[in-house]
Amino acid sequence: MTDPEPVVHSEPEEPITGTRLTPVEEIEPETELFTVNIGPQHPATHGVLRLFCTLEGEVVRDVKPLVGYVHTGIEKSCEDHQYWKAITFVERMDYLAYYFNSLAFCMAVERLLEEEVPPRAQYLRVAHLELNRIASHLFWLGTAILDIGAISPIFYALRDRERCLDLFEMSGGQRLHTRYFQVGGVIEDIPPGWDGAVRRFSREFSTRIEQMEDLLDKNEIFLSRAKNTGIVSEERLLALGVTGPLLRATGNPWDLRKAIPYSSYDHFDFKIPVGTTGDNYDRYRVRIAELRESLKLVEQALDGMPEGPWISTNRKVALPPRHELATSMEALIHHFKLVTEGFRVPPGEAYAAIESPRGELGCYVLADGSAKPARVHMRDPSFVNLQAVPDMARGGLVADLIASVAFLDPILGGIDR
Amino acid sequence: MPDATGLELIAQRVGEQVGDDAVAGTVYYREQATLDVAPARVREVLEYLRDRDPDPWPLLMSLHGVDYLPEEPRLGVHYQLLSTERLDRLGVRTRVGVDDPKLPSVVEVFPTADHQEREVFDMFGVEFAGHPDLRRILMPEDYEGFPQRRDFPMGGEPVLFTFNEHELPRWYD
Numbered sequence: 001m002t003d004p005e006p007v008v009h010s011e012p013e014e015p016i017t018g019t020r021l022t023p024v025e026e027i028e029p030e031t032e033l034f035t036v037n038i039g040p041q042h043p044a045t046h047g048v049l050r051l052f053c054t055l056e057g058e059v060v061r062d063v064k065p066l067v068g069y070v071h072t073g074i075e076k077s078c079e080d081h082q083y084w085k086a087i088t089f090v091e092r093m094d095y096l097a098y099y100f101n102s103l104a105f106c107m108a109v110e111r112l113l114e115e116e117v118p119p120r121a122q123y124l125r126v127a128h129l130e131l132n133r134i135a136s137h138l139f140w141l142g143t144a145i146l147d148i149g150a151i152s153p154i155f156y157a158l159r160d161r162e163r164c165l166d167l168f169e170m171s172g173g174q175r176l177h178t179r180y181f182q183v184g185g186v187i188e189d190i191p192p193g194w195d196g197a198v199r200r201f202s203r204e205f206s207t208r209i210e211q212m213e214d215l216l217d218k219n220e221i222f223l224s225r226a227k228n229t230g231i232v233s234e235e236r237l238l239a240l241g242v243t244g245p246l247l248r249a250t251g252n253p254w255d256l257r258k259a260i261p262y263s264s265y266d267h268f269d270f271k272i273p274v275g276t277t278g279d280n281y282d283r284y285r286v287r288i289a290e291l292r293e294s295l296k297l298v299e300q301a302l303d304g305m306p307e308g309p310w311i312s313t314n315r316k317v318a319l320p321p322r323h324e325l326a327t328s329m330e331a332l333i334h335h336f337k338l339v340t341e342g343f344r345v346p347p348g349e350a351y352a353a354i355e356s357p358r359g360e361l362g363c364y365v366l367a368d369g370s371a372k373p374a375r376v377h378m379r380d381p382s383f384v385n386l387q388a389v390p391d392m393a394r395g396g397l398v399a400d401l402i403a404s405v406a407f408l409d410p411i412l413g414g415i416d417r
Numbered sequence: 418m419p420d421a422t423g424l425e426l427i428a429q430r431v432g433e434q435v436g437d438d439a440v441a442g443t444v445y446y447r448e449q450a451t452l453d454v455a456p457a458r459v460r461e462v463l464e465y466l467r468d469r470d471p472d473p474w475p476l477l478m479s480l481h482g483v484d485y486l487p488e489e490p491r492l493g494v495h496y497q498l499l500s501t502e503r504l505d506r507l508g509v510r511t512r513v514g515v516d517d518p519k520l521p522s523v524v525e526v527f528p529t530a531d532h533q534e535r536e537v538f539d540m541f542g543v544e545f546a547g548h549p550d551l552r553r554i555l556m557p558e559d560y561e562g563f564p565q566r567r568d569f570p571m572g573g574e575p576v577l578f579t580f581n582e583h584e585l586p587r588w589y590d
Contacts, residue, residue, distance in 0.1 A: 259501070374485075
């Protein structure tokens with residue numbers, strides 16, 4: 001009987017981990033790399049986004065975002081409508097941030113008309129913009145966390161988003177696509193009681209943010225999915241034109257509200273939250289902090305709301321008040337001209353940029369002197385930010401690709417327009 | 418925004434450093450400065466403005482096309498530059514005709530131009546020489562025509578994927 005061979009535990013030459021891979025150039029592409037389409041009909045792509053992935057096992061080697069599935073030609077349609085009717089169209093681009101779309105368009109037209117916006121209208125705009133930012137971030141929060149596997153937060157997030165929509169319904173009559181902003185101001189003053197309703201929401205919502213954080217910040221699964229995934233350096237993001245919370249998560253405090261203020265944002269006292277590493281967790285933290293800052297802005301707008309008109313008194317641009325129509329022939333003529341023909345804009349071109357929940361939202365308008373724009377173009381932040389997906393996903397797992405797309409917050413309506 | 422004088426100074430510097438034929442003019446309108454650039458030199462001008470100008474413009478924020486019908490040359494491409502240091506914007510514009518709309522691609526200078534140049538190609542038919550992957554981006558790949566041109570008709574789009582097309586033969590004619 002021979003002694004058994006002693007078992008020698010030899011150390012493997014390199015540790016076997018989930019990401020140990022053969023270099024791409026050494027393997028046969030036909031046998032080792034394979035391509036998978038994620039989308040366009042896939043619940044984790046936030047709409048009809050198609051991700052053309054080249055995978056090596058679980059690891060993403062390359063990904064190409066393919067878009068255009070919900071292209072509806074909004075920019076072309078705008079050329080066939082008067083300026084004040086085009087507002088309705090542009091609101092439908094980025095359908096979660098409709099106030100922002102209409103503001104970018106209105107600001108471009110106001111710049112061409114050299115139209116001053118009354119202070120009360122500017123404050124009303126800020127109050128609605130920031131409520132819309134809260135609603136948009138809440139929708140992002142719910143769906144992004146849903147994408148990485150947690151069901152509960154979407155119910156809480158949408159419950160609070162409903163409150164925002166109720167406030168929009170109260171002030172403008174519509175919950176989505178309110179068409180509240182007009183060229184020269186806003187369509188109507190806020191109704192009695194709106195102030196109180198917003199303050200009630202603000203009081204309750206500040207504790208709800210904490211509840212949301214409690215749900216997520218100690219959740220092991222969420223943390224391991226979000227931390228250290230989807231990192232792209234600040235320089236690369238800037239080269240790719242990425243703005244908004246994605247850029248701020250890397251520590252760059254670029255925010256147009258502070259940097260190049262518009263709509264009297266310079267009157268307000270607020271902070272710009274930034275992250276440190278720029279991973280998905282930082283993106284989440286930045287957006288949560290922005291919820292608090294937006295809430296502060298809404299309250300300040302209510303506190304400092306100036307008295308006065310809420311839309312320009314230039315009858316060539318803004319509709320006359322309803323009560324004047326019964327007594328003033330001139331008002332009736334202006335009303336008729338504005339509703340049938342619209343206002344004419346002197347020839348020229350303008351680019352107006354604002355800070356939407358997703359980054360720089362720019363609107364370019366070319367006027368040819370008629371009552372219809374000759375060209376409307378939206379520089380939509382989702383469209384530009386989407387170019388960062390390959391950088392976020394390369395070398396990571398498919399699961400991290402899903403998380404990165406979710407935390408990028410692309411809105412396909414805005415991408416495809 | 419650089420004011421009208423600042424814009425003239427930029428134009429002068431670009432003319433000296435890149436070449437006299439590079440600058441086609443300046444437009445200062447509604448407090449926005451736009452530099453008109455010859456189409457063949459647009460890449461060099463943007464490279465100069467990004468790297469070598471004493472007041473550099475490191476970021477390209479937007480690139481979009483426009484059709485100036487009935488003016489000639491009809492098509493225009495705008496580059497919106499941004500400086501986060503000086504909180505300032507500069508527009509660069511170039512014009513090409515519809516017969517042979519060709520421009521040098523700026524993707525190597527500004528990687529963000531990738532999707533946006535594809536969109537301009539898709540909508541206006543401007544071909545960007547040197548673009549790594551110049552395909553349609555929003556319209557279907559087999560689409561004919563460039564829909565954002567102003568002489569492209571509104572309406573009359575054939576409906577895709579109609580199951581009862583044979584019952585309604587070319588109803589859209």
